Amino acid sequence: MPHLKYRELFDAAAPQAAAKDFLPKLKIAAIEHFEALGFPTTRDEDWHFTSVSPIAERTFRPARPAALTVTNEDVARFTYVDSHWHLLVFVNGRYEPTLSRFAELDAEVQVMTFAEALKEAPELLAERLGTLAPAKQAFTALNTAFMADGVVVKVPKGVVVETPIHILYLTDAHAANASMHPRTLVIAERHAQVTLVETFGSLGGGTYFTNHVAEVVVGEGARVDHYKVQREGHEAFHVGTTQATQERDSIYHAFSFAIGAQLSRTNVYSKLLGENAEVRLNGLYALEESQHADHQTFVEHIAPACSSREVYKGILDGTSHGVFNGKVYVDPQAQQTDGKQTNHALLLGDGARVDTKPQLEIFADDVKCTHGATVGRLDEMAQFYMKSRGIGGERARALLTYAFAAEVLELIELDSLKVALERVLFERFIPPETV
Amino acid sequence: MLKIENLTANVGDKQILKGISLTVNAGEVHAIMGPNGSGKSTLAQVIAGHPGYEVTGGTVTYDGQDLLDMDAEVRAQQGIFLAFQYPVEIPGVSNAYFLRAAYNEVRKARGLEEVDPMEFLDIMTEKLKIVEMTDDMLQRSVNFGFSGGEKKRNEILQMAVLEPKLAVLDETDSGLDIDALRIVAEGVNKLKRPDNATIVVTHYQRLLNYIVPDYVHVLAQGRILRSGGKELALELEERGYDWLLETAGASA
Structure with missing residues (x-):
């Protein structure tokens, strides 16, 4: 089985001795989970239209540190005009302080790399990591087993972070045949607000594999705006999973922009745990040639009177293939749920195709849930x-x-x-x- | 300016135009009238180059050139303008952007410099007055959510911006109340110059009270049955189209 190679890679890299600490423990459990799960196949309902065998049949070793060749000019290609944004740059999965810059932040706001968080806030990681995104799914398990770096953001109660935080994951030629498993953890406490932009870009990385996981805790009355820009190289593979939980009166806005990678899968999941929470999941993808992009959203309405809004659009040229699967679950207790989902695809290429599957599971009776999907040409x-x-x-x-x-x-x-x-x-x- | 000779055209397998001949000179206004399904709109669309109509015979010469050999965008760049019976909604493209893009294409074709958004705004301020519109409609998507009257006024606004040599108005009066009709007609009249020409396609005589034609042609069953001066329109208003059709049937 191809996925078993990852156990060998894991054993070669993992420090067994410290297994009593939470992180090695989490990682060992994750690789064991991954071993048991294996890569998903098209027989899995969630992967019906997307075959990951191009990923499974290769072995992507974890990226190794290499001499830095990325310049500020390279970084500028993937940053946005507001140069005052907080910027954390990762190259081939590793944090590069010389390319990063920090804006003024409220003293209580914590923006840390993974390594810093392990030193400065290990209890925070121990408490939160893997709780929103448990290693139940194969790619999340793989990320947990191999995560080496990433970003932890904690915004304390009532603090509004005005300046967006931009996390830029770049790959260069050293990334060829390697895998990156970056991890993001965001905690917005009660009435806190923060905007995050995560960009994935390539400077000629060849065939590499990015497997990202983000966990976002949106506290009571808090607001998190979370933009993901996927501009991976054309030969790259990208799997990204974002999982959020929302307390009452919170707002979570996740926007996904995807234009890169030969094969990508983007999952955005939110669990509405408190009353009157609002989630907005929006996305735009543009594909050409033989690119394949799969987007899955999953909104769990657990508490009453929450709203969810989704707008996804795809532009498909060449012989590209798009997949959209929008799942909504409404718990028996989640009365007055207000859900609306739309998904539109524009086919430019004669050989382009799109598969759309809305999936509503509604167990409450006083709800308003609509979905609409169109596929059209110009x-x-x-x-x-x-x-x-x-x-x-x-x-x-x-x-x-x-x-x-x-x-x-x-x-x-x-x-x-x-x-x-x-x-x-x-x-x-x-x-x-x-x- | 425009010389149509024995033009025939199909939609699919169905012949719609069965031999139309028409000459339009600079400074003239021609009205083409006729009952529904007579081929009036087809003629307008064929002049503009709609790909859905297949020209099966005849010639169309515009300023000495073979019009049928030109792509639709080239015809527009060369000064032909069609005011649509049903203007198309384009959500996501602002009217200002659309108008400027069109204006610059036409300028380029005439060997003139393109204008930037600021210069264009100055030009628009003047043009908007012609159709009594305010500049907030420039920010709206092209025809999207416009009322019937706004759509038709937007057509005339585009005409005012592009300053065509030959304008074809396809049932521009349909669905307009009397105020909108007046604004649209006055707009067309303000744009009239000795070196341009207008073809007004209409079912009713009403519009011709405002845009006075030099010639009126009655089109039915794909042929021009009769041509005359503006008094022909009044006669049609009085007697309907049937008497002409009967006369034509009797003579055939």
């Missing part, structure tokens, strides 16, 4: 309308494609990020001379 009448005004065919298609994406880009509340992602989209879909 409107021919709109193309002719533009041509009849002198706008040529290629540009008309590009403008209409952009217009399709605009609705969901509008949901980005950070202007500089919105502008940057618009540009990334333009670069892909609009011929340069027309910009």
Whole structure:
């Protein structure tokens, strides 16, 4: 079995002696779990349309430290115009202090790398790590077993962090055939607010594998805005799982932008534990050639009177394949649940396809849950309308494609990020001379 | 300016235009009238280059060039404008962006410099007055959520911006109340110049009270049955189309 190779890699790297400490214990349990689970197959309901065999049949050793070749100019390609943002840069999974910079923060706000957190706040890690994202799923188990670095953010009660925190995961040529398992832990206490941007970018990493897990605790009345920008290299594999829990009156907004990787899977899950919590899960993906991107969302309405809003859009060119699976569970106690999910795909390429599966499991009777999905091609009448005004065919298609994406880009509340992602989209879909 | 000779056109296997001949000179206003299904809109769409219509015979010469050989966007760049009967909604593209993109394409084709958004805004301030619109509609998506009257006014606004040599108005009066009709018609009249021409396609005579035609052509069953001066429109208003169809049937 291919996945058993990871046990050997784990045993070769893991310090057995310290197994009494919480972290090695967590990791050992995780690799054992992974051994038992193996990689998912298309027989698994959650992986029906996505075969991970291209990942499973390769062996990605954990990335090794290498001489730093990444420059500030390289970093600038993946940062956004607001240079005052807090920036933590990781290269091939490892934190690079020389490329990072820190904004002024409230003294009580903690932004730590994993290594720092182990030293400075081990009890926080011991208490929280793996509780939101338990090693029940194969890729989460693999991440837990191999996680080497990452970011821990803790915003104490009532503190509003005004400046977004940007976590940038870059890969370079040293990442070839390697795996990175970064981990993010965010804790927003009662009435705290924080905005996080996690960007995954490549500087020529070849075939590598990013397997990211984020755990986000959104306390009572707290608000977390969490943007994920996946711009991995074209040969890369990316699996990312974000799991949040929300207390009463909290807001969690997760936005996923995915344009990279040959094969990617993005999971965003939120559990609404307290009354009147609100979750917004939005996403935009743009694929070309033979790229495959799978998005799964899962909202668990546990408490009453919570709302969930989802808008996902995909643009598929070439022979690309998109998958969207939006799951909503409404607990018998979760009365007055208000859920709305929409998913739209635009097929540009003749060989492109999309598989959409809304999945509603509703066990309460006083609920409002709707979902809508469309798959379409560019409107021919709109193309002719533009041509009849002198706008040529290629540009008309590009403008209409952009217009399709605009609705969901509008949901980005950070202007500089919105502008940057618009540009990334333009670069892909609009011929340069027309910009 | 425009010379159509014995034009035939199909939609799918169905022949809609069965031999149309029409000459339009600079400075003229032509009205094309006719009952529903006569082929009026088809003629307008064929002039604009809609790919859904197949020209099966005849010629169309525009400023000495073979119009049928040009792509729709080239026709627009060369000064042909079609005001749509059903303007298309384009959510996500602002009217300002759309208008400026179109304006710059037409300028490029005329060998002129493109304008930036600020310059364009100055131009728009003038153009908006022609159709009595305010600048807040520039920020709205093209025709998206517009009322019927706003859509038609937006068509005339585009016409005002692009300053076509030959404008074809396809049932621009349909669905308009009298105020909107007046605004649209006055807009068209303000844009009239000795060096441009207008073809007004309409079912009713009503619009022609405001846009006075030099020539009126009655189109039915894919052919022009009769041509005349503006008094022909009044006669049609009085007697309907049936008498003409009967006359045509009797003579055939």
